[in-house]
Amino acid sequence: MGxxxxxxxxRRLDDLAGQDSPLHRLDARAKVLVTLLYLISMxxxxxxxxxxxxxxxxxxxxxxxxxxxxxxxLLRRAALALPFVVFVGIFNPLxxxxxxLTLGPVAITGGMLSxxxxxxxxxxxxxxxxxxxxxxxxxxxxxALGRLGMPTAxxxxxxxxxxxxxxxxxxxxxxxxxxxQRCARDKRPNLREFRTLLGSxxxxxxxxxxxxxxxxxxxxxxxxxxxxRPTSRFGPAEWRFCLIWGLFLIAVRILDLPLYLGGKAGGLxxxxxx
Amino acid sequence: MHMADALLSPAVGGTMWAASAGLLAxxxxxxxxxxxxxxxxxxxxxxxxxxxxxxxxxxxxxTGSSGHLGGGLILAVLLGPHAAFLxxxxxxxxxxxxxxxxxxxxxGCNIINMGFFSCFVAYPLLYKPxxxxxxxxxxxxxxSILAATIGLQFGAFGVVMETVASGISELxxxxxxxxxxxxxxxxxxxxxxxxxxxxxxxxxxxxxxFGAAQPNAESRPLRPVVIGLALAALVTxxxxxxxxxxxPDGLEWAMGKVSGKEELAAPEDGIHGSLDALxxxxxxxxxxxxxxxxxxxxxxxxxxxxxxxxPAESWPNVSAGTSxxxxxxxxxxLCLAGLVALLLRRRPxxxx
Numbered sequence: 361m362g363x364x365x366x367x368x369x370x371r372r373l374d375d376l377a378g379q380d381s382p383l384h385r386l387d388a389r390a391k392v393l394v395t396l397l398y399l400i401s402m403x404x405x406x407x408x409x410x411x412x413x414x415x416x417x418x419x420x421x422x423x424x425x426x427x428x429x430x431x432x433x434l435l436r437r438a439a440l441a442l443p444f445v446v447f448v449g450i451f452n453p454l455x456x457x458x459x460x461l462t463l464g465p466v467a468i469t470g471g472m473l474s475x476x477x478x479x480x481x482x483x484x485x486x487x488x489x490x491x492x493x494x495x496x497x498x499x500x501x502x503x504a505l506g507r508l509g510m511p512t513a514x515x516x517x518x519x520x521x522x523x524x525x526x527x528x529x530x531x532x533x534x535x536x537x538x539x540x541q542r543c544a545r546d547k548r549p550n551l552r553e554f555r556t557l558l559g560s561x562x563x564x565x566x567x568x569x570x571x572x573x574x575x576x577x578x579x580x581x582x583x584x585x586x587x588x589r590p591t592s593r594f595g596p597a598e599w600r601f602c603l604i605w606g607l608f609l610i611a612v613r614i615l616d617l618p619l620y621l622g623g624k625a626g627g628l629x630x631x632x633x634x
Numbered sequence: 635m636h637m638a639d640a641l642l643s644p645a646v647g648g649t650m651w652a653a654s655a656g657l658l659a660x661x662x663x664x665x666x667x668x669x670x671x672x673x674x675x676x677x678x679x680x681x682x683x684x685x686x687x688x689x690x691x692x693x694x695x696x697t698g699s700s701g702h703l704g705g706g707l708i709l710a711v712l713l714g715p716h717a718a719f720l721x722x723x724x725x726x727x728x729x730x731x732x733x734x735x736x737x738x739x740x741x742g743c744n745i746i747n748m749g750f751f752s753c754f755v756a757y758p759l760l761y762k763p764x765x766x767x768x769x770x771x772x773x774x775x776x777x778s779i780l781a782a783t784i785g786l787q788f789g790a791f792g793v794v795m796e797t798v799a800s801g802i803s804e805l806x807x808x809x810x811x812x813x814x815x816x817x818x819x820x821x822x823x824x825x826x827x828x829x830x831x832x833x834x835x836x837x838x839x840x841x842x843x844f845g846a847a848q849p850n851a852e853s854r855p856l857r858p859v860v861i862g863l864a865l866a867a868l869v870t871x872x873x874x875x876x877x878x879x880x881x882p883d884g885l886e887w888a889m890g891k892v893s894g895k896e897e898l899a900a901p902e903d904g905i906h907g908s909l910d911a912l913x914x915x916x917x918x919x920x921x922x923x924x925x926x927x928x929x930x931x932x933x934x935x936x937x938x939x940x941x942x943x944x945p946a947e948s949w950p951n952v953s954a955g956t957s958x959x960x961x962x963x964x965x966x967x968l969c970l971a972g973l974v975a976l977l978l979r980r981r982p983x984x985x986x
Binding site: 362363366369370373395396399400403404407414415417418421422437440441444445448449451456471474478479481482485486489490492493498501510511512513514516517518519520521522523524525527528529531532536547548549551553554555558559561562563565566568572573576581617618621622625 | 636638639640641642643644647648658659661662663665666671672674675676677678679680681682683685686687689690691692693694695700703720721723724725727728730731732733734735737738739797801802803804805806809810827828831832835836839840843962967968970971972974
């Protein structure tokens with residue numbers, strides 16, 4: 361991903377997180393905790409349990425709709441995360457030939473089943489993480505983690521990185537643009553150009569750190585970032601959110617909902633199932 | 635290089651989260667003790683620099699490929715290991731959240747793979763002794779290349795261990811190692827060369843920077859503690875995940891450990907019992923048998939041998955009907971979820 365697309369994508373998610381909906385207004389801790397429960401219960405399913413993963417799609421889907429997050433954006437992002445997963449997972453169908461089920465004449469091997477389950481896991485995990493970010497916002501997630509016990513030094517570090525990420529990336533982009541204009545071709549820099557480019561970016565970074573420190577001292581920095589929004593509390597709405605989703609997640613983790621539904625469907629239309 | 639959620643079992647992911655959380659807490663407390671508040675903005679801005687630098691590619695001469703800076707080692711050199719570890723963790727968190735690089739459960743793994751090995755192994759054990767207090771250009775080059783390469787080898791090996799221990803991918807340990815290590819040897823070389831170039835440049839442009847970084851020598855007595863912590867984390871990760879992979883399902887293993895039984899026995903009476911009876915009565919194919927072949931195949935090789943020995947009995951209990959019912963039901967529940975989402979959309983949309 362190029363630097364400019366990356367910046368654009370971050371800003372896009374920031375805009376989404378800046379919306380106002382009941383879901384956005386929930387205390388971030390509730391959303392973070394439910395997301396963690398989601399990941400643990402979803403990823404703890406066995407590797408052949410493809411169908412049991414499907415009900416888990418409800419969580420990111422419903423949250424995305426409630427929070428006004430476009431599904432296309434989520435799917436596009438999920439596709440970007442696929443290459444490494446495919447690279448590792450593609451060996452499953454080649455190595456695992458035991459037949460797990462047959463659909464008419466087609467025999468489905470364990471490897472095919474576990475490969476599709478890996479793909480689905482990736483899709484669900486990636487979209488859920490993005491939905492969490494898009495209905496909560498980076499700063500709020502960090503503060504929630506801080507209130508859940510993350511060390512202050514790390515909290516301040518995350519907030520600083522997030523503030524200066526845009527500044528530094530803009531700086532880098534300006535340098536890259538200037539380079540393209542001077543050498544009149546849009547090619548990757550070679551090693552020597554790269555060294556000069558990155559070296560002067562590093563120098564500017566260090567200078568900037570000095571200036572930022574001066575400015576911070578002028579404004580009375582006391583080791584923590586000031587809170588811009590009023591601190592939210594863990595009220596009835598948060599408890600309700602945690603309770604409903606917690607029960608749903610535990611239910612789909614323990615009960616085999618798809619089998620029950622499928623059995624019912626098979627019973628309605630005799631002859632569908634072998 | 636980023637470990638991914640999809641290949642990770644919660645037992646392994648959780649262990650690595652715990653290990654990295656412990657290291658982060660330790661680094662934070664070390665920083666608090668020695669904090670000079672000039673370092674706060676420096677850490678933040680340098681992390682932002684690494685984030686930006688990772689996306690600037692250069693072409694590697696002689697090959698068609700491109701490389702970029704990873705940044706772990708240079709942060710360790712400029713900030714010292716503890717601050718650098720926090721800075722790398724913050725970069726990885728931003729990448730996990732915004733770009734789904736790795737994922738949230740895999741974040742612990744990635745912090746260990748990319749942060750721990752470069753800050754607490756490669757930097758203090760290789761870079762520092764090799765470069766010495768006043769490095770010449772050649773020594774700087776040698777130290778960076780060796781430290782970056784070996785740090786990345788550890789990181790890649792971490793990915794392999796975590797993947798194999800999770801047991802989601804079928805890829806056997808040996809072939810995965812043979813795939814990952816040589817690739818990361820090349821990546822490590824590039825990383826080392828780029829880091830060295832930047833350090834030489836900085837030594838020329840800002841020599842005072844390195845004079846200030848050196849009196850960090852008081853961190854030396856803690857080295858055994860750090861190494862001990864690392865070994866403890868690796869051993870726990872190894873053993874815990876071995877259990878997790880020997881069993882098809884980490885959560886069930888944990889549940890079995892807690893309750894002393896393989897699966898929690900549901901009470902026969904009460905709501906669960908009646909629901910169960912209802913399900914048995916109404917379901918077309920009540921006994922869904924998926925677990926058995928899975929447990930048998932936690933070791934692919936063993937099952938392959940078994941399948942050859944007794945082909946008739948390798949998957950006797952897999953009824954195509956039950957699995958098919960599961961698939962149909964799965965898609966039905968997916969549609970159901972979609973339907974609920976659609977219904978919720980009908981409500982007055984709340985937007986800013």
